[in-house]
Amino acid sequence: MGSDVRVPTLGESVSEATIGEWLKKPGEAVALDEPVASLETDKVAIEVPAPVAGVMGEYRAEIGDTVAVGAVIATIEEGAAQAGPEDTRPRDEADVIPPAAPAPAPAAGAEGGEDAPTLSPAVRRAVLEHGIDPSTVKGSGKDGRLTKEDVLSAAQARKASPAPEGEAIPAPAPSPAPAPAASGSAERREERVRMTRLRQTIARRLKAAQEEAALLTTFNDCDMSAVIAAREAYKETFAKKHGIRLGFMSFFAKAACLALKDVPSVNARIDGDTIVYHDYVDLSVAVSAPNGLVVPVVRNVDAMSFAAIEQAIADYGKKAKDGALTMADMQGGTFTISNGGVFGSLMSTPIINPPQSAVLGLHRIEDRPVAVNGAVVIRPMMYLALSYDHRIIDGREAVTALKIIKEAIEDPMRLLIDL
Numbered sequence: 001m002g003s004d005v006r007v008p009t010l011g012e013s014v015s016e017a018t019i020g021e022w023l024k025k026p027g028e029a030v031a032l033d034e035p036v037a038s039l040e041t042d043k044v045a046i047e048v049p050a051p052v053a054g055v056m057g058e059y060r061a062e063i064g065d066t067v068a069v070g071a072v073i074a075t076i077e078e079g080a081a082q083a084g085p086e087d088t089r090p091r092d093e094a095d096v097i098p099p100a101a102p103a104p105a106p107a108a109g110a111e112g113g114e115d116a117p118t119l120s121p122a123v124r125r126a127v128l129e130h131g132i133d134p135s136t137v138k139g140s141g142k143d144g145r146l147t148k149e150d151v152l153s154a155a156q157a158r159k160a161s162p163a164p165e166g167e168a169i170p171a172p173a174p175s176p177a178p179a180p181a182a183s184g185s186a187e188r189r190e191e192r193v194r195m196t197r198l199r200q201t202i203a204r205r206l207k208a209a210q211e212e213a214a215l216l217t218t219f220n221d222c223d224m225s226a227v228i229a230a231r232e233a234y235k236e237t238f239a240k241k242h243g244i245r246l247g248f249m250s251f252f253a254k255a256a257c258l259a260l261k262d263v264p265s266v267n268a269r270i271d272g273d274t275i276v277y278h279d280y281v282d283l284s285v286a287v288s289a290p291n292g293l294v295v296p297v298v299r300n301v302d303a304m305s306f307a308a309i310e311q312a313i314a315d316y317g318k319k320a321k322d323g324a325l326t327m328a329d330m331q332g333g334t335f336t337i338s339n340g341g342v343f344g345s346l347m348s349t350p351i352i353n354p355p356q357s358a359v360l361g362l363h364r365i366e367d368r369p370v371a372v373n374g375a376v377v378i379r380p381m382m383y384l385a386l387s388y389d390h391r392i393i394d395g396r397e398a399v400t401a402l403k404i405i406k407e408a409i410e411d412p413m414r415l416l417i418d419l
Contacts, residue, residue, distance in 0.1 A: 003052045005074040007067050010041050011327030016068045017041045018197040024056040030076055037073060038323070040197040044294070044330060045323045054078050064194050123148050130155035141322060147290060202293065209354050214390035217349040218398050222406040224365050224380045227251050230412055242307035248362075249285070250309040252337055254415045255408035256360060257281050257302040259401040260335060265393050266386075266401045267334050269355040275392060284333035284353055285313055289320040295353055296325055297333040337362065347383045357392050360405065361385035 010017055017039035024036040035047035036056060057075035061067055126148050127134050137154045139146040195203070209215070231246050238246040260267035260281055268277045281302040284295040296316040301309060319325045336353045341364040350361035361384070368381045386402040408414045 002057050002075040002077045003054070004072040005036060005048060005051065005076060007039065007069050007071045007073060008046070008048060010039075010046060010069055011331075014041050014069075014327065016066055017046065019061050019063050019065050019067060019073065020045060020196065021063065022059065023047070024050075026056050026058060028056045030054055030056050036076075039067070041327070044325045044327060045198070046326075047323075048073070050076055052076055123151060126151040126155075132158075141290075147321075198294075205354060206351050209351050213352060213354070213357075215352065215387060216390045216395070216398070217385050217387040218395070218402055219347070219386075220384050220402050220406050221381050222384055222409045223370070224248075224382050224409065226412055227409055228365075228380060238307070242311070244307055244310045244314060246306065247310055247313075249313055249337070249339065250306040251409060251412065251415070252360070252362060252405070253283055253298070253301050253309050254306070255405045256283070256335060256337060258408055258415065258418070259404040261302070262404055263397050263401040265397050266358045266388065268392060269334070269357055270389070270392055271355070278334045280334070282332050282334045284336040284356070285316065286336060286338035287313075287317050287320045289325070290323060294320055294325060294330065295333065295336060296320065296329040297331065299332070336360070341365065341382065347385065349385060350387045352387055352389060358386060358388040358398070358401075360402075361387065 007017060018041075019037065020040040021038040022036070023038060024030055024034075030036060030050045030053060032051075032053045033049040036050050037048040039046045039048060054076045055078070057077045059074050061071075061073045067073055123134070123146050126132070130151060132151050132154050134146055134151070137146060137150050138144070140150055141147045227248060230251075231248075235246050238244075264277050265275070267281060268275050270276075280300055283298045283301040285298060286293055286295050296319070298304070298309065298312045298316070301312075304312070316325070316329065319329070333353065333356060336350075336356055336359040338350050338359060339362040340348050340350075341362050345363050346366075347363055348361050350359045352359045363383045363385070365380045365382045367378050369376050370379050370381065371377075372379070384402060384406060386398055386405075388398045
């Protein structure tokens with residue numbers, strides 16, 4: 001007798017999701033509450049736990065299908081797992097290799113087989129493209145799963161290390177061409193991959209923000225010397241006492257709180273024909289996740305210590321990497337900080353996260369010549385960008401808020417005396 005695997009409750013106002021990945025193959029043993037599938041909602045990926053222990057039965061939905069809350073997506077049968085189950089997982093478009101120029105099979109264990117790891121479409125593509133044996137790579141994702149970054153790191157390490165004498169390094173899979181290419185010319189290919197529900201939502205919300213809000217960006221730069229010196233002086237003591245590294249984000253979070261307190265409109269939102277002001281700061285922190293950029297919310301950041309802020313951001317970063325963020329983690333937020341500097345960005349115009357009215361963009365730190373007291377000196381400088389909705393925030397207010405942030409970073413003592 002089998003038990004149905006149903007789509008769980010997804011969160012407030014969320015009624016459907018998309019099948020993103022099957023984590024168990026038919027015939028595999030399943031423990032109680034063990035994840036068997038991953039669903040993609042508009043904001044996060046949610047794992048579906050097994051309602052009973054047993055053997056994975058048949059799929060009732062395929063990867064890419066939209067399913068409603070409560071819908072049956074699979075069954076779990078009683079009994080022990082069978083040896084060597086046939087891989088009957090549904091494939092999405094990204095898994096289909098055109099027959100015109102088939103790619104050579106990846107190394108043993110890449111896909112299929114009793115002990116083969118379950119790979120997401122993005123990881124499978126990376127495995128095929130770089131000729132990596134996934135069984136030889138240690139996964140850094142949740143439950144030790146491989147991520148695309150793991151495969152790319154393995155490929156980079158293999159390039160850096162010559163193969164032992166007599167051992168051939170498997171060549172990357174050749175890209176199939178839509179038509180026979182002329183002799184001597186490079187082969188070309190196209191690949192169509194269905195947008196994830198998260199990516200569709202990101203695209204829709206960002207476009208809506210551009211169309212609805214009167215977006216404007218003001219820039220400034222700040223000298224990071226004082227913050228860098230403070231980190232260098234106290235990083236070891238800070239880490240020993242609090243068990244977390246002292247980073248730049250806590251300084252900018254605290255500086256933003258000063259600015260939002262003095263310029264309340266930057267921390268407000270429009271609701272119909274009214275303006276809603278907040279006497280607290282729920283800070284959305286943009287972090288990179290496998291499926292795109294997500295913005296979990298650190299609640300009441302204005303009342304938190306530096307250590308608490310750093311710990312909260314670190315926890316969210318790990319949850320995002322593991323795909324473990326929940327709907328509750330993502331809801332709310334009155335102001336956003338996005339740090340493009342970690343990717344090397346020099347300057348950008350970030351887009352607000354509706355219904356918020358402003359976002360602070362941070363960028364990379366680089367040594368630049370600046371004039372100080374009539375002399376040219378080299379200082380570690382960072383460009384700051386504040387994008388805002390001009391319907392609610394005037395230019396004077398935006399510039400004032402950004403100036404407060406700049407001054408607090410250049411003189412961190414202001415953070416202590418609330419100046």
